[in-house]
Amino acid sequence: SVFDCPILDLPVVHDQNGKISVLENNQNIPFDIKRVYYLYDVPYAAERGGHAHYELEQFVVAACGSFSFILDDGINKREVFLNSPQKALHIKPGIWREMKDFSGGSICLVLASHEYTETDYIRNYEDFIKYVQNDSSDS
Ligand code: TYD
Numbered sequence: 001s002v003f004d005c006p007i008l009d010l011p012v013v014h015d016q017n018g019k020i021s022v023l024e025n026n027q028n029i030p031f032d033i034k035r036v037y038y039l040y041d042v043p044y045a046a047e048r049g050g051h052a053h054y055e056l057e058q059f060v061v062a063a064c065g066s067f068s069f070i071l072d073d074g075i076n077k078r079e080v081f082l083n084s085p086q087k088a089l090h091i092k093p094g095i096w097r098e099m100k101d102f103s104g105g106s107i108c109l110v111l112a113s114h115e116y117t118e119t120d121y122i123r124n125y126e127d128f129i130k131y132v133q134n135d136s137s138d139s
Contacts, residue, residue: 001046001073001076002072002073002077002078002095003073003076003078005071005080005089005090005091005092005095006089006090007080007087007088007089007090008059008087008088008089008090009056009086009087010022010028010061010085010086010087010088011028012086014109017078018060019085019086021061021085021086021098023059023061023111024089027069028115029049029059029111031113032113033111033112033113034112034114034115035111035112035114035115035116036109036110036111036112037110037112038107038108038109038110039099039102039107039108039110040105040106040107040108041126042067042102042106042108043106046100046102047099047101048098048100049069049070049074049097049098049099049101050096050098050123050125051096051097051122051123052093052094052095052096052097052121052122052128052131053093053094053095053120053121053122054093054094054120054122054131055093055113056071056093056112056113056114056116056120057090057091057092057093057112057113058090058091058110058112058113059088059089059090059091059110059111059113060082060088060089060091060108060109060110061082061085061087061108061109061110061111062083062084062085062087062091062106062107062108062109063085063086063087063107063108063109064104064105064106064107065083065102065103065104065105066081066082066083066101066102066103066105067081067082067099067100067101067102067103067106068080068081068082068099068100068101069082069089069091069097069098069099070097070099070100071091071095071096071097072095072096072097072098073094073095073096073132074096074128074129074132074133075132077133079090081101082108087095088111094131094132094135096122096125096128132135
């Protein structure tokens with residue numbers, strides 16, 4: 001559910017010359033990171049996302065600037081505002097997400113549990129609702 005998408009506080013190595021935030025396989029990331037990508041040069045007022053995944057799990061970090069994720073499990077919606085390079089939002093499988101309110105120059109860093117494959121996407125909202133309704137017998 002959207003309430004099972006926690007915001008992780010990242011370890012920060014801080015000295016007088018700057019900061020390092022760490023995400024590491026099998027330390028604070030509970031899966032093997034297979035892919036890293038980042039969104040940038042997002043135009044003012046642009047909205048992205050509009051899909052869910054069957055298998056993919058992700059950690060999302062506002063590496064620079066800020067933006068909002070709207071998470072939707074088919075029953076509840078939750079808006080998460082990310083504005084810190086020291087926090088990572090854990091998006092579990094089966095969550096519809098939309099992204100908006102990207103600040104100028106923002107960078108949305110994503111660590112993903114699987115390589116890119118279009119077959120893992122649910123891009124139609126009605127298909128998503130059917131999927132979560134049929135899948136609710138598992139949980
Ligand atoms: P998408 O995941 O829909 O973007 P967002 O959720 O940020 O709006 O991906 C947009 C396009 O980029 C889509 O055609 C698939 C492609 N893409 C890749 O080829 N590889 C990737 O790792 C990602 C994330 C997207």
